[in-house]
Every structure is written in C-alpha cells, then in structure tokens.
Amino acid sequence: xxxxxxxxxxxxxxxxxxxxxxxxxxxxxxxxxxxxxxxxxxxxxxxxxxxxxxxxxxxxxxxxxxxxxxxxxxxxxxxxxxxxxxxxxxxxxxxxxxxxxxxxxxxxxxxxxxxxxxxxxxxxxxxxxxxxxxxxxxxxxxxxxxxxxxxxxxxxxxxxxxxxxxxxxxxxxxxxxxxxxxxxxxxxxxxxxxxxxxxxxxxxxxxxxxxxxxxxxxxxxxxxxxxxxxxxxxxxxxxxxxxxxxxxxxxxxxxxxxxxx
Numbered sequence: 001x002x003x004x005x006x007x008x009x010x011x012x013x014x015x016x017x018x019x020x021x022x023x024x025x026x027x028x029x030x031x032x033x034x035x036x037x038x039x040x041x042x043x044x045x046x047x048x049x050x051x052x053x054x055x056x057x058x059x060x061x062x063x064x065x066x067x068x069x070x071x072x073x074x075x076x077x078x079x080x081x082x083x084x085x086x087x088x089x090x091x092x093x094x095x096x097x098x099x100x101x102x103x104x105x106x107x108x109x110x111x112x113x114x115x116x117x118x119x120x121x122x123x124x125x126x127x128x129x130x131x132x133x134x135x136x137x138x139x140x141x142x143x144x145x146x147x148x149x150x151x152x153x154x155x156x157x158x159x160x161x162x163x164x165x166x167x168x169x170x171x172x173x174x175x176x177x178x179x180x181x182x183x184x185x186x187x188x189x190x191x192x193x194x195x196x197x198x199x200x201x202x203x204x205x206x207x208x209x210x211x212x213x214x215x216x217x218x219x220x221x222x223x224x225x226x227x228x229x230x231x232x233x234x235x236x237x238x239x240x241x242x243x244x245x246x247x248x249x250x251x252x253x254x255x256x257x258x259x260x261x
Contacts, residue, residue, distance in 0.1 A: 002073070005064035009073045012057035012080035019054055019087040022047035031196025037222060040195060044091050051087030054080055097227045102141040105129055107230035108217035109151045109238075111139030115204035115217045119178030119187045124200065127221035131200075146231045152238045153249035155211040158184055161246060165203050165214065168240035172233075174201060190218075190233060197222065199230060203237070211249045214241065 023044055030040035058080035065073035106129075108114040114133045117124075124131060142149065154161050162181050169176060174188035177200075184205030191198050199220045206213045216237055218230035242248065 001064060002068045005061055005068055005073045006076075008057055008064065009061035009076040009080065012054050012061055012084070013076050015050060015054035015057065016080045016083035016087065019047045019051035020083055022050065023087050023090065027194035027196075031194070037195060037197070048088045048091045051084040053084075055084030055088065058084060094227060098225050101225065101228050102145050103225040104134070104138055104141050104145075105220035105223055105226040105230065106134060106138060106217070107142060107146065107149060107219075107226075107234060108133070108215065109149055109234065110204075110215045110217075111142055115185070115202045115215050117187060117200060117202050117219075118185070120189065120200045120202075123177070123189065123198075124221055129219065129221055129223070131219060142231075146228075149231055149234055152214045152241060153208065153211060154214065154241070154246040155249045156246050158205045158207050158212045161212040161214060161241075162186070162205055164241055164244045164246055165205065165237075168237055168244055169201075169203070171240060172236060192229070197229075199226070199233065201233065201237070208249075211247075214238070 026040045026043035026047060029035050029043070030037045058077045061077035062074060062081065065071075065077055106114075111133075117131045121131065159181065162179075162184065165186055166176065166179055169186060169188050172190070174190045176186070176188050178185070178187040180186070184207075186203040188201045188203075189198055190201060197220065199218055201216065201218045204215045204217075206215070216234045218233045220226045220230060
C-alpha cells in the first residue's frame with residue numbers, strides 16, 4: 001500500500017504542477033498575443049479542472065499515507081493538494097466576482113458628465129468596447145455597485161494638482177499617452193500583469209472656488225465585465241493623490257469656477 005500511496009501522491013503533485021503551468025501560460029499567452037483572450041480563459045478553465053482532479057488524488061494519497069504512516073508521501077500529497085486548490089481557486093474567485101458585480105467595464109467618478117478620451121482613440125480603433133459612455137443605465141449600475149467612486153477635491157490650484165496627478169499615474173505604472181495641463185486632461189493606458197488586458201484612463205481637472213476637482217474614468221478595451229478592475233484602478237489613483245501631500249477639500253466647499261461675465 002505504501003508504494004501505491006507514493007505513486008498516487010507524486011502523480012497528484014505532478015498534475016497540480018502541470019495545472020499551475022497551464023494557468024500561468026493561459027494568461028501570458030494572451031498577454032503576448034499568441035491567442036485570443038477567450039482561448040486563454042478556456043485554457044484557464046481546463047487548468048482549474050486539472051487542479052481539482054489533482055487535489056482529489058492528493059486527498060486519496062493523504063488518506064493512504066496516514067493509514068501507512070508514511071510522512072514523505074503525506075508531504076507530497078499536501079503539496080499537491082495546496083497547488084491544485086490554488087489553481088482551481090483563481091478562476092472560481094473570478095467567477096464569484098463576476099456574479100457579484102454588474103457586467104460593466106466603464107467606470108467614472110462623474111457618470112453625469114464623464115471625462116472624454118482624445119489621445120487614446122487611435123489606440124482603441126480595433127477595440128470591441130467603445131469609448132462612448134453607456135448613459136443612465138450604466139450610471140445606475142455603477143452607483144449601486146461602487147457608491148464610493150466619487151470625485152476628489154483638493155485645496156490646491158490645478159497646476160499643482162496636475163503635477164501630482166501625473167506623478168501618481170507614473171507611480172502606478174501607467175503608460176502616459178497625453179498630458180494637456182491647459183485643458184486639465186491626462187490620458188494613460190494601464191496593462192494588467194497576467195493577461196495583459198489594456199484599460200484606458202482619462203483624468204480631468206476642473207477649477208472650483210476653493211481649489212481643484214479631480215475626475216477620473218477607466219474603460220476596458222475588451223470584455224463585457226471588468227471584475228471590478230476599473231473601479232479598483234480609480235480608487236488606487238485617488239488614494240495616491242491623497243497620499244501625495246495634497247490638502248483635501250470638503251465636497252461641499254466651492255462650486256465649479258466660472259469666468260466672470
């Protein structure tokens with residue numbers, strides 16, 4: 001029985017490692033444009049299924065190892081179970097997020113008047129997702145799912161805020177596409193680490209009576225649902241701004257500054 005337990009444990013560990021390699025390759029192959037992202041997702045799903053199978057074998061090996069008191073087999077079984085569950089858990093978590101979030105991929109701090117893209121339009125020419133905002137229906141879904149995505153206001157002039165906004169974008173690893181301080185507009189592209197999805201961001205600065213209002217918008221190029229990635233990106237950006245020494249301004253302080261008549 002010890003020999004059988006050993007074989008089962010090592011087969012489980014091998015299958016778990018193959019599943020892990022397949023999951024990594026599913027994302028990197030998509031990132032390197034070896035295949036379409038739908039193929040990458042299919043490969044990830046197959047890797048998860050293989051990981052579950054490896055986990056089941058690892059459990060069997062662990063039971064056999066416990067019965068035969070074979071600590072070496074038990075360790076291999078534990079490693080196989082851990083790796084298999086991790087591989088299976090990643091797409092499960094993604095599916096769980098997708099079911100708990102609305103199927104939207106365009107998030108902005110100002111759904112009533114979202115910042116518009118200019119410089120990135122050429123880059124999105126072949127992108128399935130448009131840059132035109134989806135209107136009240138999308139705004140309602142966003143407000144329900146992400147009520148915290150709101151404009152930021154700072155007691156500082158636009159020139160100072162713009163410099164900090166550009167610094168924050170670079171610190172977050174965004175590729176800066178355009179900076180137009182005179183219009184208070186910054187455009188950038190953020191690429192996800194694993195699958196290499198490209199999401200475009202536009203930041204808009206508006207002078208208000210006591211400082212500057214900052215709005216941001218993040219839009220995925222592909223995919224119906226972003227699994228919360230665009231909202232998380234805007235949160236990170238606004239948090240970086242707040243941590244960059246800019247004095248906050250109460251939302252009630254000041255209105256949009258208008259030119260004198």
